[in-house]
Amino acid sequence: MAESITIKSPHEIEIMRRAAQITAGARSMGRQAVRDGLTTRQIDRAVHEYIVKNGGKPSCLGYEGFPAATCVSVNDEVIHGIPGKRIVRNGDIVSIDLCAAYRGFIGDCAGTYPVGEVSEEAKKLIEVTRQAFFEGIRFAKVGYRVHDIGEAVQDYVESHGFSVVRDFVGHGIGRSMHEAPEVPNYRPEGHRPNPRLVKGMTICVEPMVCAGDWRIRILNDGWTVVTADHSLAAHYENTILITDGEPEILTMADDI
Numbered sequence: 001m002a003e004s005i006t007i008k009s010p011h012e013i014e015i016m017r018r019a020a021q022i023t024a025g026a027r028s029m030g031r032q033a034v035r036d037g038l039t040t041r042q043i044d045r046a047v048h049e050y051i052v053k054n055g056g057k058p059s060c061l062g063y064e065g066f067p068a069a070t071c072v073s074v075n076d077e078v079i080h081g082i083p084g085k086r087i088v089r090n091g092d093i094v095s096i097d098l099c100a101a102y103r104g105f106i107g108d109c110a111g112t113y114p115v116g117e118v119s120e121e122a123k124k125l126i127e128v129t130r131q132a133f134f135e136g137i138r139f140a141k142v143g144y145r146v147h148d149i150g151e152a153v154q155d156y157v158e159s160h161g162f163s164v165v166r167d168f169v170g171h172g173i174g175r176s177m178h179e180a181p182e183v184p185n186y187r188p189e190g191h192r193p194n195p196r197l198v199k200g201m202t203i204c205v206e207p208m209v210c211a212g213d214w215r216i217r218i219l220n221d222g223w224t225v226v227t228a229d230h231s232l233a234a235h236y237e238n239t240i241l242i243t244d245g246e247p248e249i250l251t252m253a254d255d256i
């Protein structure tokens with residue numbers, strides 16, 4: 001994590017926009033590949049090919065040794081699922097999370113999608129997680145601080161009977177995937193840096209929501225994060241730009 005927050009110049013923002021567009025397009029491709037009978041590896045391949053065809057580089061591949069372009073996390077898996085032979089089936093929910101680099105800048109986004117017909121609880125979880133992002137970014141403006149975002153996310157999620165993950169947080173982004181500041185989805189305890197939001201900051205707001213308890217475990221593969229109680233989990237993330245007015249969602253696409 002970079003020491004200090006980087007403020008992007010207008011030229012850098014132009015490049016970030018393109019990186020983020022590629023990232024968002026790749027998420028749309030991945031979403032279309034979330035279909036009964038496909039493996040998580042096939043979903044990853046669709047994402048990976050899209051990124052490369054559009055002039056990007058898959059930044060998750062090789063990041064701290066992660067072996068794929070896409071994190072694919074199924075049902076009780078929250079984040080960082082490793083694509084492989086697992087077949088997704090009708091009734092599953094599948095989270096995809098990916099980053100693409102373009103001319104040295106990185107975009108990052110995620111979403112959770114149903115395979116066929118899923119339970120009412122799963123539908124509600126997906127929708128609450130997505131809406132929590134939009135509740136949070138109401139405060140992603142000059143005049144607020146980073147923790148205002150997470151407080152809004154937490155309140156919204158808990159008001160619907162779900163919980164937010166504490167062990168992983170959103171983050172600044174730019175030339176590095178993870179820059180300062182940390183962007184928690186909850187009210188941090190104790191004294192934690194809570195910077196003011198400034199025009200030209202680019203950050204990732206990414207609620208990770210559990211249908212049950214928020215405590216997580218990491219599987220023996222060293223990556224896959226699962227809910228400790230095996231309740232369903234969902235994830236939704238966009239890269240956003242702080243402006244003079246409303247935040248700009250850089251990883252915007254028709255289907256977000």
Ligand code: CO
Pocket residue numbers: 108109170171204206237
């Ligand atoms: Co992220």
